[in-house]
Amino acid sequence: MRRSGRSCASWQYLKVPDYVTDPADPRLTDYTRLRDVDLRKSLEAERGLFVAEGEKVIRRAIGAGYPIRSVLTTARWLEPLADVLGDATVYVVSDETMLGVAGFQVHRGALASMERLPLPSVERVLAGTSRTVVLEDLVDHSNVGAIFRCAAALGVDGIVLSPRCADPLYRRSVKVSMGAVFSIPYARMDNWYNGLEQMRDAGYQLLALTPDQSATPLDAVKMTDRVALLLGSEGDGLSSRWSQEADEPVCIPMSPAAMAAGVDSLNVVAAAAIACHGLMRGRPSRML
Template identity: 55%
Template sequence: MSEPRTVTDPADPRLADYTGLTDVELRRKREPAEGLFIAEGEKVIRRAVAAGYRMRSMLLTPKWLEVMGEVIEATDAPVHVVDPALAEAVTGYHVHRGALASMERKPLPAVAEVLAGARRVAVLEGLVDHTNLGAIFRSAAALGMDAVLLSPDCADPLYRRAVKVSMGAVFAVPYARLDPWPGSLATVQQAGFSVLALTPAEGAVDLATVAVQEKTALMLGAEGDGLTAKAMAAADHLVRIPMAHGIDSLNVGAAAAVAFYAARA
């Protein structure tokens, strides 16, 4: 068990992992390079620990010491106790959940590893919005997707906002990067998956009319731009979710949830 220690200086080097959490560009580069990510909130921290991620440290406001008691007892990582004003000064925002943990990343698995034994996978192209990415991981976990595959330019699933929105689902669903893109889609097809590209483009057929195969990969693109022409050309089928009242498409997070439910085993 680590003994909680009060920290009163926002420039204390022990708090370095938590500085400037609102600086997205800095964190995108720094966290993967340093092999860390930030888990926010009691449930997310517990789920990260349960998923086998090693804790580097915790930053707690005093009222969360009792709530996080079991986690503190089980770790030898340092526990830094700060008042809410200092937490805000360090992180750059109001830490209303009062509990943050710096966690060590795991090596990213190979595509073949996450596909082994899988029957339903999500393939994401160009998803750079962390909120949408987190929502898709949450739906993937809830609706029985076995894995998520990401194009090289997709956002980091372990970025704080994505983890928070997913409620820790990023720890429950295996994921890997498909590189080169979209050439590596052939790897998915060679593993026996039928790739269905979600798009409102002309020629796409109603998802409900497509016979879902034993192994199915549902591919979605970024908000607004959607899938690229090259990605759609590499797919086995172009499918769409029928719209009403003149609406042309759903938010990608909503579309993913609908598609995952429609393709459930």
């Protein structure tokens, strides 16, 4: 893939890459067995890193200010990324070596090990926002990434995670979000049990999304200036405590015909997309 108009200028600033042929080379350990969730959680926490996959995601991570530790790529992706890599350490490998390191075929051909930045506090994320999504115990990385993408696309200001939520910077989350995890501020609660109190103290109206059709339809809720949408885990939904702590249970009205046919709910990502769109109704002008 050639990018006309920037190639020559880009190449002159690119550090000479290291060509590596051994998948066991210790310089590549940041990229080891990317599908081994337990290993990656331990390794990434210990080293303070995450892995961005593909040119677009790598560009968005760099643009969001995450420092590059190194880049692992095949030769064909050197030129497309040359203008943003600068003096980064770059390891070039064959497709076979990439497979041996990562444990799967990296179709986008480029991986970047990025340094994590300190997470802001919940208080800081809430400051100056008017529409927030709160995720309770979603453990599927793909679902978390997809919800970040929906929230960012539909104008949600921030996301707050319960302590046990999946990591938005896990490779799969980042990939599914297409880098939206870099564009929307998020924070993680320290305390699940009393976590919603902080939201309420910040002036938020707490809406608990439920499949229960006896709840208030989301489009009929009288929303205040600050609204937080609570989304529960993939299987069980919101905990009873959070449901009770919310100001109001809300639902997405289902088609009567669908209900009669046994289709009585949406998956969490589809529900999040519809609900995020609904949150924009009556939203005040964005706070500066």
